[in-house]
Amino acid sequence: MKWKVIEKSKLPALIAELASEYEIFAPVKEKSIVSFERLSSGNEAYLGFRNTKKPPKEVFFPQTEVLFTYRIGEKDVEIVESPAVKAKMMVLGVRPCDARSFVLLDKFFSFGEHKDLYYLEKRKNTTVVGLACNHPLSTCFCTSLEGGPFGKEGMDLLLQDINDKYLIETVTERGEELVKKFPWLKDAEKADVEKAKMLSEDAENAVKSKVSVKDVSEKLDRMFDDPLWDQIYQKCLGCGVCTFLCPACCCFDILDEETEERKRVRIWDSCQFSCFTLQGSGHNPRPSGKERMRQRIMHKFNYFVKNHGESFCVGCGRCVQECPVNLDIREVVGAISTRQVE
């Protein structure tokens, strides 16, 4: 059966049962911040959020990740590989935009000759349970980026909030397997499915923000030297809010740590930081905010499209919400799309 239902009151019991098999990550509310955290006895999943402050990418791509540890001996070095995966994992309550970001990240991390095992292994081992978006925010523009508030891409199961119940839609085989383990889940009634369909349509219509990325990609080809960049970057502070909170952005730095246990780690890095491309010689190919801003926009709407066939943005609106100076990516894309270029 493709459709099941679960009463909201029974969800905690279901999560508790799943916890014996999976390491579960779910939105957790701490003061004003909702972010994905490992569920333990000390916290509980919070599904009343609009969208989480931090995206779920950190489940697969944590801010600091140990690549390996090593010991330096008298005359020798010994490397101890850190296994990427320890347990079966589950991410629960992922909004459709964020789930779509997994699809983009999958493409990126498996691209080319060398695969990024740290991401891919965790991803392979993880069941994604999505949560449809009945009330998109005013900053959401997922529908402009091949997604939607009830989108299923990147998920194994999709939960849809139909008042007192969640309608469970199975998306993949893995999702189906999972559902089978809980025979007590009731089959959905026709009315439930119809109700969800109605909510889905309402939600779709509620995404008012539109961004025209289609022609932007092609246009950016001819806009590398456009004076527009001189204008739009001016107010950018060069902080990492937009990139760190972006569900897709995944640039990183690799460092050796000075702790007693020696580690090589990778940490999030941002193309907006001034030292990101600074070379040892002192030369910096992206010396000012202009080039860095251009890199971010180009990467999302042109370079990634060329390499992977779609934009590197899912329209979650986090960068719009959180930018300290209200530099709105929707306006930037808008300015590009209406720009006259030869």
Next chain:
Amino acid sequence: MIKVKTAEKEWNPKILAFLCNWCSYAGADLAGISRMQYPPNIRVVRVPCSGRVNPYFIIKALQRGWDAVLVSGCHPGDCHYISGNLVARRRFAVLKDLLEYLGIEPGRVNFSWVSAAEGEKFANVVKDVVQKVKALGPTKRLVKGVVPYGKP
């Protein structure tokens, strides 16, 4: 690379001391040649002036797991470079206040003025610092790698 072991059988604090070349280092020397007894817990870094001690040095030492830091220089007015210690004094005041405000135990960061003639004072300063640090126990706050990386 300086390696600091924090966990030993009988715990003995490791204290990093920055001593100004002109006064405190000579003071420590005097304590030594006068056969004054003081605990062997300090490791000395000789610096040209207490003004040379960048607050980073102090913070870095705490991060690397030193149980305490002692900075010692010339008495005000005696600085070989006229005012290095006076500039340092303000800096240390702010740093110490700030660290303590964050909850770093007061005994972890120590300052003293010890002249070349004050061998006894030097021995007493060290005794005092060691005693305080022993009461505090091994350092944990600000030591890197003690707390695992952020969530998840």
Next chain:
Amino acid sequence: MENLENSIREVAEKLLSEKKVDLIIGYERGTLPLRTTPCFVDKVEDIQKLVWNASCDANLSKYVVGRKEKVGVVAKGCDARLIAVCVIEKQFPRENVVIIGVPCLGVIDRKKIEMELGDREVLEAIVEDEQIKVKGEGFDLVFPKNDFLCDSCLTCKHRNPPIYDVFVGEKVPEITEANEFAEVSSLESKSAEERWEHFKEELSKCIRCYACRNVCPLCYCKICFVDQTMPAWFGKTNDLADTMIYHIVRAFHVAGRCVDCGACSRACPMDINLRELMKKTEKIMKERYGYEAGVSLEKVPPLGEFKMDDPQEFIK
């Protein structure tokens, strides 16, 4: 407010058309309710973009540092004070900037409103007199403005810019009775253990996005200490020790210079109350050296000078 906005535009237009400045840095309408965004006007035609309201919270002095041309800056008390600090620190010559001083009754802290509303989103907001009217899906509320101002505005002692070239509007009464260090004092009264736990909890939220640093007009270093590689002083991971040290050192660096504009707290996406840390540096400077930043163009910041009889009770 309306009047102030018009006056700002008039002044800006005059400055631009008389070629007294090449650029005006002010605020324009943002794309979200309760937000404005920095605006750079170099043509008289664009003057109408400039706005003034209780959401003009960005610290525009940030954008003066590093500029060669002459600029006119719309400056609240805190902005003007930071311009003064930057001038003392020779980041730009005083004559390069025309300070358009604007009296300020405080800016709205949208985080407080978000906190109040929980998961509800503001879709429309109007600020009138002393009220903030917010509307959204299924709610229509009125908040008293004074309860939703930024913490730094609640105890601000320089609502009228102490330094300016043109003053727009009428001076507003200053707050005299508020205790600006109340939060700091209450933390100080706790034990070291409690304070450590408090800051640990607060700072472990940090994601090292450096918004606090980059929004701060005083963080103008070409290469910040955390980005230095020769030597690489401190780590860039989100290990608690690294994060703590980053914030301690940043606080140390702004000590005696910070004017409590509150920009770092507002910029923080993780809602860390950085002001608790910054305000402490201000308190240290005031108590130890009797110094207040940004009220004079002559006085050297306290860490740039010394006195023979500086307090040294902490030195043995």
Next chain:
Amino acid sequence: MNNPYIPNLAVIRKITTENEANDIKTFELVFKDLEAMKSFRYRCGQFAEISVFGAGECPIGIASSPMDEDCIQFTVKKVGVVTTALHNSEEGTVIGVRGPYGNGFPLERMEGRNVVIVGGGFAFTTLRSLTEFILHEANRGKFKDLTVIYGARNPGELIYKHDLEAWGKRDNINLNVTIDRAVPGWTGLVGFVPAVLKEVAPSAHNAIAIVCGPPIMIKFTMPVINELGFPPEDVFLSLEMRMKCGIGKCGRCNIGNKFVCKDGPVFAYKELQMMPKEY
């Protein structure tokens, strides 16, 4: 699947100081695991990520020829954290190597043609690999005339002095070594690389040019290359960028949608003309 972030361990067998300023050294490495050594097959122009444990990693071009199977050489200038740590290492130190990465020079395209190699300063490392490769008796017959133009600021800054000497004695290479300004005791060519290139004027007929050097040299060399009639598709440049991962993931070495670590570091001039000028 192999984890690309784990380096192979290698021992520094020999360290040679290359220049008078003592900031360029060549490190001769032998893998600890001989199997790994065998499977480390590389092409001229590729690079590897070198780890100095405790300091970090950095990308370095491979300076030895793929024909030398018993060791790998890297010539490193002391500029940053890792390179400084490497310079401070002694013979016998264990370091890490992962790679080889990048595309390397287009050897297949060069076969049966004249090869012109133009290099300046410290960037000569991968060009040395290429020159040695072409000069190897097993390969020399595959290529036609070989012209090498190499310049440095002064004689003390010329690297690979032994090789230059050995090459100078051969008759199957046209070697032109130049220094920027005349100094007493120097009997060779004097002048900047572009000027010498103009003078030597290698024919563009059935030829491929490989250019590698500091940005200022490239800037003035390219017009001469054009003048000599080399078509843009037959001119190759090796680029430098800040890199971390070496495998196209960390996101900082891109020029447009191309990654210098993965799609480069060698690009045809024709390709570069179509790429954004951001390097």
